[in-house]
Amino acid sequence: MDAFSHIRVIISMILGFGVAQLLKNTVKLIDHPTKRKSIYWLHLCWVFYVFILIILFWWWEHRLEMVQDWNFFTYLFLIIYTTLYYILCVLIFPDDINEYGGYKDYFFSRKNWFFFFQILVFVIDFGDSLLKGKDYFQSLHWTYPARNLLHIALCVVGIKSSNEKVQIGIFFILLVFDILFIIQNYLH
Numbered sequence: 001m002d003a004f005s006h007i008r009v010i011i012s013m014i015l016g017f018g019v020a021q022l023l024k025n026t027v028k029l030i031d032h033p034t035k036r037k038s039i040y041w042l043h044l045c046w047v048f049y050v051f052i053l054i055i056l057f058w059w060w061e062h063r064l065e066m067v068q069d070w071n072f073f074t075y076l077f078l079i080i081y082t083t084l085y086y087i088l089c090v091l092i093f094p095d096d097i098n099e100y101g102g103y104k105d106y107f108f109s110r111k112n113w114f115f116f117f118q119i120l121v122f123v124i125d126f127g128d129s130l131l132k133g134k135d136y137f138q139s140l141h142w143t144y145p146a147r148n149l150l151h152i153a154l155c156v157v158g159i160k161s162s163n164e165k166v167q168i169g170i171f172f173i174l175l176v177f178d179i180l181f182i183i184q185n186y187l188h
Helices: 003-031 041-066 072-092 103-131 134-139 143-160 164-186
Strands: none
Touching: 003 041, 003 072, 041 072, 041 103, 041 164, 072 103, 103 134, 103 143, 143 164
């Protein structure tokens, strides 16, 4: 098995664990309605958003076939980068929130970590895109760096603000921008 095929398997495995975390806990909300804590719609919006981020990441990593020089540090970089997505999944939807009053309480108590790991994802994403080559990076148009920088800036705001309306605004701005990004780069 070549390096590209091997890293593709590892990435798929790690991302699969993340998607399983999101799906398992979403189904638990339906499957055990009397045992669940109070559902918070904004929390579920972020669950959906992380799911979309993982799908986008999986799609982006298809371009790893462009990488010519594989070495240990490239391999390690990609495994660490992928692991950040798994961490996001566990942070946004843990298996147990019994020590919290509900998902709203949980979200606001852990939002700093959630947004911090999103910042890491989008900073490291620049390195991931450059790994695929200058031509690939340039093919993403101006919207790619704008998307990442906007995401980083709004996550900083997310860390600093506990205002529910600000949190809702962050979610909708990022969702709309990512939908436009998908349309521009992947649906033509």
